[in-house]
Amino acid sequence: MNIRYTADELAFRDEVRAFVRQSLPADIATSVRLGKHLNKEQHQRWQRILSTKGWYAANWPVEHGGTGWTVVQKHIFQEECAALGAPRLISFGVNMVAPVIIKFGTEQQKACYLPRILSGEDWWCQGYSEPGAGSDLASLKTRAVRDGEHYVVNGQKTWTTLGQYANRIFCLVRTDTDARPQQGISFLLIDMDSPGISVRPIITLDGEHEVNEVFFDNVRVPVQNRIGEENRGWTCAKYLLTHERTGQAGIGTSKAALAHLKQVAAQETCDGRPLIEDPLLRAQIADIEMQLMAIEMSTLRILAAAQAGGVPGAESSILKIKGSEIRQAISHLMRKVLGPHALPFVEAELNPAFAGEPRHADYSSAPASEYFNLRKLSIYGGSNEIQKNIIAKMMLEL
Amino acid sequence: MDFNLTEEQQMLQDTVARLVREQYGFEAREGFYRSEVGFSTAFWQQLSELGLTAVPFDEALGGFGGGCVDNLVIMTELGRGLCLEPFLHSQIFGGGLLQQLANPDQQQTLLPQVVSGELQLAVAFEEPQSHYRLNDVACRAEAVEGGWRISGRKSVVIGGDSADRILVSARTFGEQRDDSGISLFVLDPAAEGVSRSGYPCIDGPRAFDLLLEKVFVPSGAMLGEEGQALGALRYQQGRAIAAQCAEALGSMEEVFSLTLDYLKTRKQFGRPIGEFQVLQHRMADICSELEQARSMAIMAACVADEPDSDDRSRRLTAAKYIVARAARFVAEQAIQLHGGIGMTWEYSLSHHAKRLVMLSHQFGDDDHHLGVYAQLMQTA
Numbered sequence: 001m002n003i004r005y006t007a008d009e010l011a012f013r014d015e016v017r018a019f020v021r022q023s024l025p026a027d028i029a030t031s032v033r034l035g036k037h038l039n040k041e042q043h044q045r046w047q048r049i050l051s052t053k054g055w056y057a058a059n060w061p062v063e064h065g066g067t068g069w070t071v072v073q074k075h076i077f078q079e080e081c082a083a084l085g086a087p088r089l090i091s092f093g094v095n096m097v098a099p100v101i102i103k104f105g106t107e108q109q110k111a112c113y114l115p116r117i118l119s120g121e122d123w124w125c126q127g128y129s130e131p132g133a134g135s136d137l138a139s140l141k142t143r144a145v146r147d148g149e150h151y152v153v154n155g156q157k158t159w160t161t162l163g164q165y166a167n168r169i170f171c172l173v174r175t176d177t178d179a180r181p182q183q184g185i186s187f188l189l190i191d192m193d194s195p196g197i198s199v200r201p202i203i204t205l206d207g208e209h210e211v212n213e214v215f216f217d218n219v220r221v222p223v224q225n226r227i228g229e230e231n232r233g234w235t236c237a238k239y240l241l242t243h244e245r246t247g248q249a250g251i252g253t254s255k256a257a258l259a260h261l262k263q264v265a266a267q268e269t270c271d272g273r274p275l276i277e278d279p280l281l282r283a284q285i286a287d288i289e290m291q292l293m294a295i296e297m298s299t300l301r302i303l304a305a306a307q308a309g310g311v312p313g314a315e316s317s318i319l320k321i322k323g324s325e326i327r328q329a330i331s332h333l334m335r336k337v338l339g340p341h342a343l344p345f346v347e348a349e350l351n352p353a354f355a356g357e358p359r360h361a362d363y364s365s366a367p368a369s370e371y372f373n374l375r376k377l378s379i380y381g382g383s384n385e386i387q388k389n390i391i392a393k394m395m396l397e398l
Numbered sequence: 399m400d401f402n403l404t405e406e407q408q409m410l411q412d413t414v415a416r417l418v419r420e421q422y423g424f425e426a427r428e429g430f431y432r433s434e435v436g437f438s439t440a441f442w443q444q445l446s447e448l449g450l451t452a453v454p455f456d457e458a459l460g461g462f463g464g465g466c467v468d469n470l471v472i473m474t475e476l477g478r479g480l481c482l483e484p485f486l487h488s489q490i491f492g493g494g495l496l497q498q499l500a501n502p503d504q505q506q507t508l509l510p511q512v513v514s515g516e517l518q519l520a521v522a523f524e525e526p527q528s529h530y531r532l533n534d535v536a537c538r539a540e541a542v543e544g545g546w547r548i549s550g551r552k553s554v555v556i557g558g559d560s561a562d563r564i565l566v567s568a569r570t571f572g573e574q575r576d577d578s579g580i581s582l583f584v585l586d587p588a589a590e591g592v593s594r595s596g597y598p599c600i601d602g603p604r605a606f607d608l609l610l611e612k613v614f615v616p617s618g619a620m621l622g623e624e625g626q627a628l629g630a631l632r633y634q635q636g637r638a639i640a641a642q643c644a645e646a647l648g649s650m651e652e653v654f655s656l657t658l659d660y661l662k663t664r665k666q667f668g669r670p671i672g673e674f675q676v677l678q679h680r681m682a683d684i685c686s687e688l689e690q691a692r693s694m695a696i697m698a699a700c701v702a703d704e705p706d707s708d709d710r711s712r713r714l715t716a717a718k719y720i721v722a723r724a725a726r727f728v729a730e731q732a733i734q735l736h737g738g739i740g741m742t743w744e745y746s747l748s749h750h751a752k753r754l755v756m757l758s759h760q761f762g763d764d765d766h767h768l769g770v771y772a773q774l775m776q777t778a
Contacts, residue, residue: 001467002400003700009399072399262777282772290716290771297693304401318686391685392678396658 082252
């Protein structure tokens with residue numbers, strides 16, 4: 001047994017490191033490190049840099065513009081980017097709908113959509129959740145009724161992340177109301193500028209406009225925009241959800257957040273000494289760092305199995321639970337490190353373009369709101385309780 | 399990266415697993431526990447005959463040349479069977495110290511019998527006041543004509559009256575908690591001035607307290623350089639920690655499977671209790687903790703043979719911390735999920751639970767290792 005990367009993998013890691021260090025714009029790195037709300041332009045600028053390098057669609061097959069990397073290389077790339085402070089890629093296009101199009105789409109659909117994702121021309125959002133369909137996704141009610149060469153879509157989607165930036169949405173819609181819940185669903189690609197679509201912001205508890213409601217009022221969608229067969233959309237959805245879960249442990253992101261926390265704790269003081277010297281705080285940091293090490297080792301074991309041709313099963317549910325808990329724990333500790341300075345809530349300071357004097361320090365503006373924002377981690381992508389159901393069913397056969 | 403056992407290691411696993419399955423049924427174990435030495439001498443004999451006692455030693459010294467991954471394989475199976483023999487303390491910890499520090503003379507006179515399993519070792523390092531700190535050594539050795547005279551107390555030395563030689567840490571110079579000044583001696587328990595009082599521990603194995611009153615040991619009994627034993631003690635304790643993580647892993651795997659079976663077969667309110675979601679989620683939690691512990695036990699085995707470094711120390715400390723906490727969680731939840739039956743002496747589960755909880759009282763508990771890691775952690 002051997003827990004270390006091979007020489008080739010280490011060389012690849014160094015190549016990624018060198019590239020990210022050189023190419024990641026300083027303003028983007030700073031926004032990420034300080035927990036500010038990245039704007040659309042910043043996201044797109046980083047995507048373009050990666051796309052130019054040929055590294056944007058890392059998970060795609062080579063013939064569509066992918067990298068041909070091994071699963072270990074993909075992991076290294078993702079974790080190195082995060083650890084060096086690159087923004088998390090908005091995955092809806094490149095890592096969610098694209099794999100579904102590649103797997104289930106027609107040649108025409110591939111030719112139409114994939115290049116536009118690669119170039120950044122299209123910004124996709126996800127139309128899954130509904131007011132009455134959260135963890136129980138299959139109970140969704142948005143209807144699509146066939147009318148000649150079109151579907152007529154009526155209903156409402158919600159929690160649509162960054163839908164305000166999107167020009168396209170992929171949706172699960174009900175095309176058969178008589179079948180069992182999973183069997184009457186189809187997978188549709190819809191233009192956001194179609195007549196009858198309206199988007200309304202949902203402001204979350206941290207004051208952020210990250211998610212939206214999307215309303216469909218007699219929206220006409222060409223039948224050719226359907227991926228896969230009619231009423232077989234659940235297959236696409238399940239395939240996509242497995243893509244969504246892998247890599248969700250967010251090890252690199254947690255490493256970066258923990259490193260930042262240590263830096264801040266070295267600057268904040270208590271009893272005239274840097275807070276980082278406080279044994280109680282150090283113990284809490286140590287606890288998190290050791291748990292992070294355990295998730296990293298579990299991830300490497302799953303990757304090694306996948307590299308050898310295995311298909312990750314409910315083990316990724318364990319990673320999702322543990323990974324989200326750790327990111328939440330770090331954000332909790334970060335808030336505590338700031339003491340009273342976590343209290344001021346000055347929204348202007350959360351804007352990446354803010355150029356004024358911060359109230360306390362540049363690092364103190366965002367952590368409290370970020371802490372509240374990150375409560376989402378244990379809710380989305382299949383809540384942590386759903387993950388436990390999956391473990392109980394798939395691994396324990398209970 | 400490679401998480402597979404070699405063919406040889408798989409054979410080793412099969413051999414130990416079969417031996418434990420055939421020889422170490424729960425009732426047999428109860429008999430070994432109640433016997434005079436507190437374990438099975440016949441089982442130890444078989445470990446010896448199959449060459450398993452030689453696994454952790456270099457080939458040049460008559461060993462099998464196994465590394466800590468081989469130890470992982472053996473200890474996982476011994477842990478699954480709740481075996482009482484002092485394999486870890488004698489062959490891995492004591493044997494490791496001997497192999498690292500012995501001079502050619504000691505290699506010839508002592509090592510072959512340890513490798514073969516004829517002679518069992520115990521390591522006496524805890525003292526009444528030391529609380530897991532290897533450097534806190536009040537026990538003193540004074541230089542006298544032809545050797546040393548050792549006086550002091552050692553507490554809870556694992557391995558019973560069967561230990562044929564005891565490796566004792568004693569201070570030859572310096573203050574009580576200084577890092578330097580600690581020497582290691584090979585002690586014959588029959589020497590004059592040695593009193594040992596043995597007892598069973600709550601999780602099964604035997605241990606003893608040691609009172610040393612001006613015990614004479616010849617100069618040739620010192621292991622390694624005078625006053626410089628702490629580094630080796632720490633290094634070998636790291637290997638022992640890796641082995642202990644494996645032992646806990648085997649025990650946790652057994653508890654996991656007993657508990658899962660119980661959820662599927664025990665019926666209440668007309669259905670298997672495993673159909674209740676609250677119990678399913680608890681079992682999913684056990685599964686997650688076990689998975690993390692398994693990852694850390696594997697990691698510990700992979701780094702324990704590396705040369706000493708901060709990275710190795712951090713990883714071994716982290717492994718001990720994560721495994722100790724997982725072990726306690728699994729033990730407590732398994733008893734809870736079993737209900738009353740989990741509280742009884744007659745069911746193996748309760749003995750696994752005791753072992754899993756009490757393992758943390760050797761080589762430092764989770765608080766101790768949390769403190770160690772907090773010190774070693776990189777902050778810039």
